[in-house]
Amino acid sequence: MECAGKGRGSRCIGWPTRRCGRCGAVAYCSVSHQLLHWKDHREECKRLEQQMKRIDVLNDFPFTFTQEATLEILEKKETRCSFLSKRGIHGVGMWMCECRCGPPPLTSFDFSRLMDDVWDLSSDLCPSHGPLSSISKHLKSWKDYYEWRCIPLHSPVALLLHWPLTVYHATQIASVRSLTVESCNKLCIHYLGPEKELLQLSAFGELCALFNGMQVHIELIGPAIPQDRDGEKIDLRGCARCLDADCICRSSSSSENVNKIAVTGKSSALTLQLHRGFYHDRFQDLKEDSFPQLVIAPNAGIAAYPSWIPTLVCL
Ligand SMILES: [Zn+2]
Ligand SMILES: [Zn+2]
Ligand SMILES: [Zn+2]
Ligand SMILES: [Zn+2]
Incomplete structure (x- = not known):
């Protein structure tokens, strides 16, 4: 701070x-x-x-810790490096920041590689296509999420998905008070202080599945965003892809359908925009174009504080 x-x-x-x-x-x-x-x-x-x-409600944040997926690490039976190595994802793509070996400094990093949108996992281990069914209840734990996405609990994707699921969870908490998320199909979020998730943005593609049929726009604002990426817009068309060459997520004809849910046929869109600087300096310009329905700061000292700013956007 x-x-x-x-x-x-x-x-x-x-x-x-x-x-x-x-x-x-x-x-x-x-x-x-x-x-x-x-x-x-x-x-x-x-x-x-x-x-x-309301912070105490938020401190009990189910998607912050990825216990089910990373039990071996928590129990110290395994180091992060060996956990990742066994799954073939040590130092690879989006997984690069998940152990101490670490990524190169953000400033000198070649971001284009990360726009490949790949999980670097086989199709059974990652959510690389639209879900088979829409969410039938509010997802409250990783177990709920994995079941919904038909992924086995030992899949490591929770490590990267805690960003999008934290966003999802924050909207669920916030909409307890106001049901506007349900009733409008646009959601604008200000996401403050992104750090390593800047190298894991493809994981945010999962928001297309979580917010089915909605247009989600996220402004990411923070000092860790490199100068030359300030203002950059990123369209995520759906979930990141898996490694299997013959999987449907790889065929170009279906790429537009990747984020469609088989059952409802509704599609979603997700755009991200990066802004370098501190929120209080950038808020004045940002609110003109995209007044937030939700402000979230997952890396702040406090676990997160979504604020449901009463807004006319949806009314
Ligand atoms: Zn001072
Ligand atoms: Zn390592
Ligand atoms: Zn796939
Ligand atoms: Zn005060």
Whole structure:
């Protein structure tokens, strides 16, 4: 987290260790920056205070930890590297950031390779085509998800799917209060502070299956986005593909149908756009074109705080 009063009058004097005593959602390096920021913060403070009260609901976040899929790692029977190696995905594609061997620094990284949209797994182990049925209940755990997608529990895809499933889960929590997601077919999300998921964006393609029949747009905003990708738009047409050369996800004629659910025949669309910088600096421009129905910050100190901003977009 950065000092919310950064750039006001004087330079920050250190790490922002003072949290706003009322909302707890913003932090400052000093009393003086806190005072200087109050004029701007006063209004949002009330709203944030309400949201933070709901944090305990959110801390119980089923899609944050991938226990079922990675039990061996949790029980320390296996290291991440060997877990990934056994499955042939160590240091490969989207899996590159899943162990300490790590990816090259984001700034020098060749992102085009990652737009290949592949899981690097065989078809039985990954969700490479549209689901066979629509979601019949709210998915509450990895087990629910794996069952719905007909993937065996030992598949490692949970490691990468926790980003899209966190988005899914946040909308489920948020729509408890407001059922607008169900009643409109457009969803605009502001996703704050993406880090390693920038190298795993293909996994977000799963949102086409999770939000069947909807147009989902996600603005990813954060300082980790390289300068030369600022503003870049990415169309994800469906799930990432599997490794099997003869699988239907590979045939070009069916590629447009990949995200269609056999049962309903509805298709979805997913667009992502990248923005370098901090949210409070970029929000003014962004809200013009894409006012968010949901704001989510999966990498923030707090597990996540979706805020269901009352919006006219859907009404
Ligand atoms: Zn400061
Ligand atoms: Zn506050
Ligand atoms: Zn490794
Ligand atoms: Zn496939």
